[in-house]
Amino acid sequence: MKLKDTFTTIFGYNRFHRIKLSDIIYKLWTHRSLIFKSLCLGIVIGLVICFSIPKEYTTKMQLCLEKNNKTNMLSGSILSELIDMAITPDAYSENLYALLISTPQFNQDLLNIQVPLSKDNKNKISLRQYLDKEQSKAWWNYIIDFPANCIELLIREDSDNKPGTSYMPTLRDAELIEELQQHISLSQIESTGMMELEVELQNPYVTALLADSICTRLNRYINNYRKAKAITRYQFSDSIYNESKHIYLDTHSKYASYRDSNQKISNNYNKLAEERLKTENNIAYTTYMNSALQRQANLNNVILEKPIYHIVQPSYISAKASSPKKLVILSYCLFLSLFIPSTWITFYNTRHSSK
Template identity: 35%
Template sequence: MIEGESGKEIKQKHNNHTDEEIEIDLMEIFRKIIAIRKTIYKAAGIGLMFGVIIAISIPKQYTVEVILSPEMGNNKGGGLSGLAASFLGSGVSMGDGTDALNASLSADIVSSTPFLLELSAMNIPVTKNEVMTLNTYLDEETSPWWGYVIGLPGMVIGGVKSLFIAEDESISSDKVSRQGTIELSKKELMKIGTLKKMIAASVDKKTSMTSVTVTFQDPKVAAVVADSVVKKLQEYIIDYRTFKAKEDCLYLEKLFKECRQEYYAAQKKYADYLDSHDNIILQSVRAEQERLQNDMNLAYQIYSQVANQLQVARAKVQEEKPVFAVVEPAVVPLEPSGTSRKIYVLAFVFLSVCIVISWNLFGKDLLNKFKEVCA
């Protein structure tokens, strides 16, 4: 029993000693911090100054978000084309199926180079009396001063190259060659990359809602561009969705005219034969008359079927147009987006204080030990 009690006392004394050491260490650290309080104040002042400079240098950004609820691709057998087919006959039908392109590809369309090239040519109102293209406006947006410092070597090299190479820097929608390739200059590629960062679209897989976000330094420009992106996105999807139906409609219209001409020719040939052989009663005449009548009836049946299919195709073009419900329209933002300037200032002050404290508490000792080892 005595040995057990002595063991407990030893453990208790050891724990008390450890607690005292921790308390002493914390007090020592606290005393060191108090001793360098003037240095900490200076560090906080320097951090405050740098934070203010950085916060002022970063231009304000305004973000506009537009939310769409588009109609997804599905089987439309009971639509306008189905209704037209039921009136014109059960044998008349067009190929139904799932759409090749639906709203799930909105993000890919918005970030595609042809889409951004067309968008860059749009006019945006900068002021009440001033209108410029989006491509020109991109040159008006400012960047932090360190962006110019980092990009200065590239600007110098580009300026030297421009003295020897003549280059057309204008962006237009005529950059697509006959082979379907797009030829862009280096400056144009940089602007397309900038637009890809400023304009984005995402689709919620659960609700199928499409969200389009646009970020610019001017709130009105951001709202105008967001509205234009939504409209152009709708046009792209409508063109993709109705392309096959329009192609079918054009083909059937051409086939309809050909069948009508063939029917009119067979009808005229039959009528002319009857007029020229009206009073002749011969078996050969009757056989030829019956053959011409069958040709005319066959031509009429084909002509009638093609006419019915043309009506169904015309209805299908309208049916294939998707419906877009704008849940949240483009609204001019009043407050800038992104990190607040106060956060930048507080972050730099906190970082400066932490660096000074860490250096005085640990950094100097580590440096002295390193010098002793090296010596």
């Protein structure tokens, strides 16, 4: 059997039959009523989709990260060097900020903030209530989620209704946290090195306030971590300072007592002993002064609350919805409504005509 006959047997028509462009145009023109009906149906479906998807507003904030530069106020001094030594790299690097704001504990705290529903800021509710009552979704999502919601109501335990904590949130809070994580994103702009925070919700006032609250809480979270680390370092340096002070006072007292008791005695043994006590006293004094400077440097780090970034572009209330993109949805629907019937008319009729 030839290859041409094989294809004809398998596919039911001769695939090597040449299709002229004029034949295709003629077939499409002959079935123009079907194509027109399909286009009308595509427009209706596209409009239904566009007006069924709730509007969402986006707020973007650009943050310039603060670098840990060395101090220049006391350049060249011992205190300056010790302060620079006290500034250690953070465990939370800038690459982990996006992971930090997506943690359940961070989002659990966001659920308790009060957000306005209008411009006058009179009607305020918690973000938990807003996500639970005010956020809507397309009607087909309710149909898709209906079986899962019924099963969830049947298997829900009474313990889920108890108040949750940051370590063990309730089942509903866990769902709201998961939903909130989908509306928040933090990324780094490679060209400028800045961070861009993007929040997308259905209320522009809630979106702007939530973006500002995320920046405030992220700054507070990192500063609390730095302060806890600085306190630990200060407590350690304070213990070393007290110990070195005690050693210095002890060696200084021994050296002074020895000199007072051996002023009129002049021999090699007394001179060597005095030199040894003097050297020990100098070493203890140097250790004592260095520990005092290190203690003061760590105390400055405890007192100082340094911002982790500067806000280049603050949060704003968006006047235009970012989604749904109606023109894009209509374009896709029109393309499919034109492509599907045209393909069916061309190849289906060509197959039957070539049998």
